[in-house]
Structures are given as C-alpha cells and as structure tokens.
Amino acid sequence: MKPLAPTLFLGVALLAACTGSSEQPTPALLAAGVVTLSNNQPSTPAQVRFYQTSTLQPGNFDALRLVGSWNLDEPIVTLLYRRSLEQGVADQLWVLTPSRLRRYNASNLGVDDVGTPALDGFDQALPVDCSRGYLRQGQSNLLLVCPPAPATPPRPIEEYRAWRIPFTATVLPDPLDFLDANLVRLSVPVRLTLGPSDQLLYLTPSQFGQYDFITPPIERPLNLSASSPTDLIFAGQALGLFDDNDPTTTDTTLVTWNLGATSEVGLVRDTNIAARQFARGAPPVFVLGTGLARFEGGFLLPRETETGLTRTLRYADAVAGLDQFLYLADASSPTVRVLDLTVNIASVLTSAGVRTTLLSSNFQERITGLAFIPVE
Numbered sequence: 062m063k064p065l066a067p068t069l070f071l072g073v074a075l076l077a078a079c080t081g082s083s084e085q086p087t088p089a090l091l092a093a094g095v096v097t098l099s100n101n102q103p104s105t106p107a108q109v110r111f112y113q114t115s116t117l118q119p120g121n122f123d124a125l126r127l128v129g130s131w132n133l134d135e136p137i138v139t140l141l142y143r144r145s146l147e148q149g150v151a152d153q154l155w156v157l158t159p160s161r162l163r164r165y166n167a168s169n170l171g172v173d174d175v176g177t178p179a180l181d182g183f184d185q186a187l188p189v190d191c192s193r194g195y196l197r198q199g200q201s202n203l204l205l206v207c208p209p210a211p212a213t214p215p216r217p218i219e220e221y222r223a224w225r226i227p228f229t230a231t232v233l234p235d236p237l238d239f240l241d242a243n244l245v246r247l248s249v250p251v252r253l254t255l256g257p258s259d260q261l262l263y264l265t266p267s268q269f270g271q272y273d274f275i276t277p278p279i280e281r282p283l284n285l286s287a288s289s290p291t292d293l294i295f296a297g298q299a300l301g302l303f304d305d306n307d308p309t310t311t312d313t314t315l316v317t318w319n320l321g322a323t324s325e326v327g328l329v330r331d332t333n334i335a336a337r338q339f340a341r342g343a344p345p346v347f348v349l350g351t352g353l354a355r356f357e358g359g360f361l362l363p364r365e366t367e368t369g370l371t372r373t374l375r376y377a378d379a380v381a382g383l384d385q386f387l388y389l390a391d392a393s394s395p396t397v398r399v400l401d402l403t404v405n406i407a408s409v410l411t412s413a414g415v416r417t418t419l420l421s422s423n424f425q426e427r428i429t430g431l432a433f434i435p436v437e
Contacts, residue, residue, distance in 0.1 A: 086114075086115050086118075086384060087114075087382070087383050087384040087435055088171075088172050088435065088436050088437065089113075089114040089115075089172075089382060089383070089384060089433060089434060089435045089436060090111045090112065090113065090114060090128060090170055090172065090175070090433075090434045090436055091111070091112045091114050091117060091380075091382075091388055091397070091431060091432070091433060091434070092109055092110070092111055092140055092142065092154065092430075092431065092432040092433075092434055093109070093110045093111075093112065093390070093397070093420065093428050093430070093431055094107070094108075094109055094137030094138075094139065094140050094156070094428065094429045094430035094431075095107065095108050095109075095110055095137070095395065095420070095421070095426050095427070095428055095429070096136040096137055096426065096427055096429055097423070097425050097426050097427075098425045098426070098427060099425075103136035103192075103427070103429070104136060105133075105134060105135060105136065106132060106133075107132070107133045107134075107135060107136045107137050107158075108130045108131060108132055108133065108137075109130065109131045109133065109137065109140065109154075109156065109178075110127060110129075110130040110420070111127070111128045111129050111130065111170065111175045111434075112125065112126060112127055112128065112397075112420070113126040113128055113172050114382065114384060114386070114388075114433070117388070117397055117399050117416065117418050118384075118386055118399050118401075118416060119386075119399060119400075119401050119413060119414050119415055119416040120401070120413070120414075120416075121416075125418055125420070128171075128172060128173070128174065128175050129174060129175035129176070130175075131175070131177070131178045133156070133158065134158075135158035135159060135160060135161065136158060136159065136192075136429070137156060137157070137158060137429050137430060138157040138158055138159060138191060138192060138193075138194050138195075138429060138430070139157050139194070139195055139196055139378075139429060139430040140154065140155065140156055140157075140430035140431065140432040141154075141155040141157075141196040141198060141203070141341075141432065142154050142155075142167060142432035142433065142434050143155070143198060143203075143228060144435065145168070151166045151167065151168045151181055152166070152167040152168045152434075153165070153166070153167055153181060153228065154166075154167040154432060154434070155196055155203060157191065157194055157195075157196055157205070158191075159187075159190055159191055159192040159194075160186060160187055160190070160191070161184065161185065161186055161187060162183070162184075162185050162187060162191075162205060162226075162233070163180060163183065163184045163185075164180065164181045164182065164183035164184070165178055165179060165180060165181055166179045166180070166181040167434060170434060170436050171436050171437065172436055182231045183226075183230060183231055183232075185232065185233040187207065187222075187233075188222070189207050189222045190207070190210075191205075191207035191222075193207070193208050193210070194206060194207045194208070197253070197254040197255055197294070198255070199225070199255030199256075199259040200255075200257075200258065200259050201227060201228060201259055202225045202226055202227055202228065202255060202259045203225075203226045203227075203228060204223065204224070204225055204226075204253060204254060204255045204261075205223060205224045205226060206221070206222075206223045206253050207221070207222040207223070208221055208250070209221060215249040215250045215289075216249065217249060218239050218244065218245060218247045218248075218249055218251065219239050219240065219245065221239055221249075221251065222236050222237075223236060223237045223239075223253055224236050224237065225237065225255070225259065225261075237261070241274075243272055243277060243278050244263075244272070247263060247265055247268060247270075248265040248266060248267045248268060249265065250265070250266075250289050250290060251263055251264065251265045251290065252264045252290040252291065252292060252293040252301065253293065254293045254294055254295055254299075255295065256271055256295040256299060256320065257295070257320070258273070260272060260273045260274075261273075261274065262293060262295060262299050263293075264290040264293045264299075264301040264316070265283070265290060266283060266285045266286050266287075266288055266289065266290070266303075267282065267283050267284070267285070267286065268280055268281075268282065268283060269281045269282075269283055269299065269301065269316065269318050269326055271299075271320050279320065279322045281318055281324075281325070281326050283316070283326065285303055285314070287305065287306060288303040288304060288305050288306060288314060289303065289304050289306055290302065290303055290304075291303065291304050291337040291338060291350075292337065292338040292339050294339045294346075296344055296346055297344075298317055298318060298319045298320065299317070299318045299319075299320060300315065300316070300317055300339065300346065300356075301315070301316045301317075302314070302315055302316075302336055302337060302338065302339070302348060303315075303316065304335075304337055310332070310335075311332055311333065311334060311335045311351065311352070311372070312330070312331075312332050312335060313330065313331045313332075313334050313335060313336040313348065313350075313354075313360070314328065314329070314330050315328075315329045315330075315336070315348065315356060315360075316328055316329075317329070329356075329358075329359060329360070331354070331359075331360045333352065333360070333362060333372060334348070334350065334351065334352030334353070334354055334360070334362065334372055335350045335351040335352060336348035336349055336350045336351075336352065336353075336354060336360075337349075337350035337351075338350060338378075340379035340380060340381055340387060340389075341379070341380045341381070342380045342381030342382060342433060343381055343383070344381075345357065345381070345402070347379060347381065347387060348360070349376040349379050349389065350375065350376065351372070351373065351374070351375050352372040352373075352374065353370060353374070353376060353379075353389070354406075355406045355407070361405075361406055361407035362406075362407060363400075363406050363407065363410055364407070364408075364410070367410070367411045367412065368410050368411060368412055368414070368415050369412050369415060369417075370398075370400075370415065374391070374398075375391070375392035375393055376389050376390060376391065376392055377390045377391065377392040377427070377428055377429065378390040378428065378429070378430050378431045379431065380431045380432060380433045381402065381433075382433040383433070383435055384433075385401070385402045385403050386399050386400065386401060386402060387399065387400040387402055388431055388433065390428035390429075390430075390431050391428070392427075394419070394424055394427075395419060395420045395421040395423065395424070395426040395427065395428060396417060396418065396419050396420065396428075397417075397418050397420060397428070397431075398415060398416070398417050398418075399415070399416045399418070400414060400415055401414035401415075
C-alpha cells in the first residue's frame with residue numbers, strides 16, 4: 062500500500078479527530094519483536110509476530126488476532142519499517158539482531174497472511190556486538206549505531222560503530238570514521254541520528270551538533286556533564302532526552318534545537334516521569350520510559366485515575382500509527398497498550414480510550430521492538 066495523497070490523508074485524519082474512530086480503519090499490522098528470557102537475558106527462540114491492529118484497539122472488542130509469525134535464530138534488538146515512496150519499490154522491514162542486520166520485503170504482508178520471511182537483498186553480518194544497537198531512518202539512508210558496553214568512565218568515541226546504509230544497499234558500507242577530526246573530539250556517551258539531507262546529528266553531555274561530513278559541524282554547547290543522552294530524533298527540529306544517572310529520582314530532561322548556528326538550545330525538565338526514549342512514527346511527539354507523556358513545548362501527562370496509566374508503568378518501545386493510535390510495549394511483560402490519539406491525552410483521555418492486551422501467557426517473553434505496517 063503506497064502513501065495516501067496528502068489531501069486524502071488530511072481528510073481521514075480530520076474524520077478520526079472528530080469521531081474518535083474511522084468508519085474504515087486503516088488496514089494494518091503491528092509487528093512485534095518478541096524474545097524469551099533465560100536468566101533475565103534475551104535468548105532464542107525469537108520471533109517477529111504480526112497482529113491485526115484493529116484487534117488491539119480500544120473500542121474494538123474482537124479477540125486478539127495473530128496473523129502470523131517469523132522465527133529468527135537470534136534475539137531481536139529492534140525493528141524498523143520503511144514505507145516506500147516509489148512505485149514498484151518494495152516496502153521494507155529491517156530487523157536488527159546482536160550480530161546481523163536484515164532487510165525483508167514488506168510489500169506482500171496482509172491482514173490475512175504474512176507468508177514466510179522474504180529477504181530483500183540485504184543480510185549482513187556485523188563486525189561488533191550490536192546487542193545495544195539502534196536504527197534511525199533518514200531520507201535516503203538508514204543509520205545503524207552499535208554503542209560499546211556501558212562503562213565507568215564511558216568508553217571513548219573510537220569504540221562506537223555506526224553506518225549510514227542506503228535503503229537500496231546490498232552490502233554493509235564502510236562505517237563512520239570516528240577518528241575524523243570533527244568526530245574524534247566528541248565527548249561521550251553520545252546519541253546519533255540523521256537530520257536534514259541525512260546529515261549526522263549528535264548529542265553528548267556537552268555538545269549538540271550537526272555534521273555534513275564535509276564542512277566543520279554546526280554545534281551548540283551543553284552543560285549536562287552529570288547526565289547521559291538516551292535518545293535523539295529529528296522531527297522538524299532536533300529533540301534529545303537525558304538521564305540524570307540517579308536511580309533514586311524520577312527526572313526527565315528534554316533538549317530542543319532548531320539547528321540554527323546561533324540559536325539557543327531549549328531545555329525542559331519534569332520530575333514526574335523518567336522518559337528515556339521517543340515513540341516512533343509521525344508527530345505528535347511522545348516520550349516514554351517509566352511513565353508516558355506527550356511533548357508540546359512541555360509535558361502533557363495522562364491522568365492516572367481516569368486512564369489507569371500510572372507513572373510507574375515502564376515501556377520498552379512505542380510507535381504512533383497512521384490510524385491515530387499509539388502502540389506501547391510494556392517493559393516487564395508481553396503486553397501491548399494502545400491509546401486513542403484523537404483526544405487530548407492530558408484532559409480527555411479515559412480508560413475507554415486505552416486497551417491493554419496480553420500477547421502471551423509466557424511471562425518470560427518480552428517485546429523488544431514494534432513496527433506499524435499499513436497493508437492492503
């Protein structure tokens with residue numbers, strides 16, 4: 062299924078916003094990377110499971126429907142779905158495991174059948190352990206980052222590994238050169254993502270920067286030496302999250318930067334949640350970790366009593382779908398929570414707009430990644 066025309070998509074979005082639902086829900090699958098724990102560590106078997114999204118949504122009382130699953134030979138670190146914008150070019154589902162990155166053809170997935178895994182010309186071994194890795198989507202490239210193991214003091218920048226991988230690649234390109242004079246000076250720890258024109262954005266306790274790999278970087282100073290960056294995205298502006306590294310406190314620091322060479326970095330703090338990552342998908346922007354909030358210049362938190370979304374709930378991943386629902390993976394059990402995004406999360410959302418579904422009776426299983434996949 063190719064992208065809707067902008068005016069058609071706007072009409073669907075407005076209808077959903079007015080009614081709280083759509084007469085014709087977006088046919089879609091929720092892909093969930095599921096691993097089984099052994100001694101509290103991910104182990105095989107691992108699966109990508111595909112669920113019909115409508116059977117997860119609030120307001121729908123149909124039983125959960127598992128359309129199919131793919132078995133993998135390693136634990137799943139994360140998933141990333143890319144919807145093709147070109148006619149005749151396959152949609153892609155990228156699957157990262159500790160030792161490999163694979164790209165699957167996602168164009169033939171449907172709500173009745175997902176078939177068997179069909180590789181799409183990319184199945185590459187990684188030269189380092191990427192069990193803490195992450196993927197970020199750019200305009201023409203995918204960014205794969207494999208950070209080193211946490212340590213005190215943090216590992217030097219030279220021990221990071223990252224690749225800008227064209228969406229059409231068939232082999233793993235050369236990694237980013239962290240001995241480059243413009244990168245080797247970065248303080249650590251660091252988070253990376255891709256910004257406009259697939260330029261590299263980086264966030265450290267002392268630097269917020271943009272680098273085109275040719276000219277010196279544009280950079281703004283930070284003074285967060287006691288904190289560690291935990292996520293970085295580009296959503297019209299660069300947005301980053303920091304952990305205060307104090308396990309006894311609940312604290313979130315979000316930094317914003319419009320990538321202007323002289324513009325100041327915005328800093329927003331909240332002590333009610335411990336947000337460590339961003340939900341993926343189209344805006345609005347959601348932060349999650351221990352607790353959940355929508356970010357609109359400040360943090361909008363759901364009302365605990367009315368929604369059942371207490372600030373002690375821990376989330377492992379989340380994705381916002383084209384269907385105006387937010388899909389959240391619980392960090393402590395094989396559970397998915399789905400929120401209705403057509404209402405204000407802070408003032409209107411109630412338990413009627415939240416549905417909690419246990420995906421498995423095996424509580425040794427955990428969800429390590431989610432992807433929303435529109436299908437025909």
